[in-house]
Amino acid sequence: MSSATRLALPTAALTALAFGAAAAAATPVSAAPNTTPQKVCGADYKTVNSAPVGSLGTVYLTYNAANGKNCVATIRNNPGAAVEASSWVFIPDTEEYAEDNGDFTSYAGPVYATGKGHCVDWGGHIQQVHVQVTGSNCGRLQEHRVTYTN
Known part of the structure; x- marks a missing residue:
């Protein structure tokens, strides 16, 4: 050669x-998300509620019984180029609030607030689809869900 x-x-x-x-x-x-609420919030956080963000993804409310904290993460169904998204959590009784808002490729969050024994308001958005859940996970009130686009 x-x-x-x-x-x-x-x-x-x-x-x-x-x-x-x-x-x-x-x-x-694959169109499957590349993460889970537990990967975003932590392994000790269990999903206690969720809400679809149209067809774009899901907002998850998780709770850690050991520390009494809630965590919210908004996870896209189809990760890719960065798009505007957010996650937020609010405890009305204590006025504790946390938010993560920006351009993300896969998820927004995690955001944490101490929620043991309190009602929780939470939500998020992906692009123009917003979700908010109020009076959630407190037993004495029926939660109220709103999904809107702007």
Whole structure:
């Protein structure tokens, strides 16, 4: 084998490899979310409520019984280019409030508030679809859900 042939084989292999990688990158990825509320909030947080954000994703309310904290995360159904999204939680009795708002590729949050023994208001948005849940998870009130677009 000549030296020119030995040099041409690795070059051809690298070109084929690069072409294959580019073709693989162009292949659509799974539509499944790449995370869970527990990955965002922490393993000790259990999902206690959720609300769909239209067809774009879901807002999750989670609770950690060990520390009495709620966590809210808004998770997109189809992660990708960054879009405007938010997560928020409010405890009316104590006026504790937390929010995460910005441009995100997969999820907004986590946001935390101490909610043991209190009603919880929470929600979030993805692009123009907003969800808010008030009077949630407190037993004495029936929660109220609103979904709107702007």
